[in-house]
Amino acid sequence: xxxxxxxxxxxxxxxxxxxxxxxxxxxxxxxxxxxxxxxxxxxxxxxxxxxxxxxxxxxxxxxxxxxxxxxxxxxxxxxxxxxxxxxxxxxxxxxxxxxxxxxxxxxxxxxxxxxxxxxxxxxxxxxxxxxxxxxxxxxxxxxxxxxxxxxxxxxxxxxxxxxxxxxxxxxxxxxxxxxxxxxxxxxxxxxxxxxxxxxxxxxxxxxxxxxxxxxxxxxxxxxxxxxxxxxxxxxxxxxxxxxxxx
Numbered sequence: 001x002x003x004x005x006x007x008x009x010x011x012x013x014x015x016x017x018x019x020x021x022x023x024x025x026x027x028x029x030x031x032x033x034x035x036x037x038x039x040x041x042x043x044x045x046x047x048x049x050x051x052x053x054x055x056x057x058x059x060x061x062x063x064x065x066x067x068x069x070x071x072x073x074x075x076x077x078x079x080x081x082x083x084x085x086x087x088x089x090x091x092x093x094x095x096x097x098x099x100x101x102x103x104x105x106x107x108x109x110x111x112x113x114x115x116x117x118x119x120x121x122x123x124x125x126x127x128x129x130x131x132x133x134x135x136x137x138x139x140x141x142x143x144x145x146x147x148x149x150x151x152x153x154x155x156x157x158x159x160x161x162x163x164x165x166x167x168x169x170x171x172x173x174x175x176x177x178x179x180x181x182x183x184x185x186x187x188x189x190x191x192x193x194x195x196x197x198x199x200x201x202x203x204x205x206x207x208x209x210x211x212x213x214x215x216x217x218x219x220x221x222x223x224x225x226x227x228x229x230x231x232x233x234x235x236x237x238x239x240x241x242x243x244x245x246x
Contacts, residue, residue, distance in 0.1 A: 007067040007094050007166055008075075008214070009039065012083030027085040028219055034087055035210070036228050038182065038203035039065045041170050046149040048119060058122075058145040062153040063170030063200060067094060068163050069101070075214070076244045084240055086214035093209055097177045097202065099168040103155045111155055118148040170200065177202070212236045214243065 011034065012027025033040075041063030048058045067089065068082070075082060103111045125141035128134075153169050171177065181200050188195040204210055206228045215223055217239050227233045 006071075006088055006211075007069055007091050007099075008086045008088045009034070009065070009067050010082040011085045011087065024084055024216075024219075027083045028215070028222070031085045031087060031213060031215065032223075032226055034204065035207040035213075035233060037184075038201035039168075041065060041181075041200045041202070044153055046152040048122060048145045048148040048152070058142070058149065060146075060149040062149065064153060065099075065168040065202060067099070067166040067168075069166060070164060072243050072246055079244075084214070084216050085219075088211040088213070089204070089209065090211055093204075094166055094168060097168045097180070098171065098174050099166050100154065102165040102167055103151075105155050105157060111151065115148060115151060115155070118144055118151070122148065168202065207233045207236070210236060212238045214238050214240055216240045 010027075011030035012023050042065070043061040044064050046060050046062060070082075075086075105112050122141050122144050125137055125144065129137040129141060150169065150171065154167055156165065168177070170181070180202060182203055183198045183200050186197045186199060188197070208229070210233075213223075213233070213236050215237065220237060220239070223237070224230055224234050
């Protein structure tokens with residue numbers, strides 16, 4: 001287990017409540033789904049106010065994929081938080097899609113000051129737009145808000161610094177990423193109408209792009225029976241119990 005390149009996505013980290021009885025099976029199924037279909041972007045809500053009372057502003061729901069740069073000893077110590085299943089990707093693969101470390105923030109930090117100044121600039125341009133009605137100024141204001149919201153999407157409070165998180169952000173301007181993403185249409189039947197939406201996935205070539213998988217020994221046989229590309233993916237198993245003894 002080469003820790004220099006370990007960027008691990010724990011597949012049960014965000015699985016409902018950490019004490020849920022089905023957490024393990026959900027984490028296992030999530031792992032199988034990632035290998036077959038790719039990483040699904042999960043939404044992260046951001047809000048940039050344009051008025052001093054914070055009641056009016058610009059909201060975005062930005063898709064992201066999260067990884068943790070973590071040592072195996074930290075996995076053992078925080079098993080209750082991370083869960084028992086993980087998939088490790090090469091750092092170069094994450095960087096290929098402009099993945100980067102999260103900016104950990106606290107009061108008075110540079111990134112907090114930058115967000116504050118961006119919000120002030122948005123408020124100033126909005127006021128100017130209302131005075132003279134020039135649509136170009138509103139476009140500038142919206143562009144600044146977009147920058148502010150994306151900065152929020154890669155910023156986290158210092159309390160979570162121990163996670164050493166990396167994120168791939170679903171940026172419409174990232175051509176390499178957008179050419180790779182695969183949309184899956186979802187149809188929900190509600191009352192008498194169909195609601196269409198889509199999930200967006202970043203494929204990993206049926207596991208070929210992954211480095212290894214973490215799973216408990218009692219799931220190995222089930223994994224080998226269900227995983228795609230069994231021969232190559234079976235070789236990448238890192239048994240959780242053995243990892244914890246290192």
